Amino acid sequence: AQTVTQSQPEMSVQEAETVTLSCTYDTSESDYYLFWYKQPPSRQMILVIRQEAYKQQNATENRFSVNFQKAAKSFSLKISDSQLGDAAMYFCAYMNRDDKIIFGKGTRLHILP
């Protein structure tokens, strides 16, 4: 069975600094998607970034980028120039052909002014 592990329950970063959130996953599939979702206090699940496993190039979306290491089954999220609005729970997620998304337990990110 596929699993997603986020080993950092909480992290803090100074405003304007860079932070990296870790995620590892376990699968025997070769074709899948990986996601990072942000959940602010409003509870809305917001897609931050998405990576197709067949693409070697790491996905980027403005200040958000990933380090995708397929062989190591690692998918970390880097947030550059952290802003107060980035404070939220961040969930790493995996999806393969059966179309279920499996989520990690989340990392709560605090931004220190």
Place this chain on the structure above:
Amino acid sequence: NAGVMQNPRHLVRRRGQEARLRCSPMKGHSHVYWYRQLPEEGLKFMVYLQKENIIDESGMPKERFSAEFPKEGPSILRIQQVVRGDSAAYFCASSPGQGLNEKLFFGSGTQLSVL
């Protein structure tokens, strides 16, 4: 184009009552997913439906929980005889179709509180 709409946003029930949670997918989306989120946890898959069909219900508890997505109208997640352990946030997500879940969009969730 409205997003995924869930209602109610908050639902309070007493033990033994029934809870009905509604989800209207995005326009043009024919696939609906329900997830449950316990406090300080990630979302756990419950059920995947297309119009009038349950595709995968492997995450649904065997008793008291049911889901439907009729030809007309919203998808409904129904919990009969609720217990305190059912208290959680229930999220619905929709997508245009199978194999296109990179376009999965979530609603804002329904917070169920069982007294």
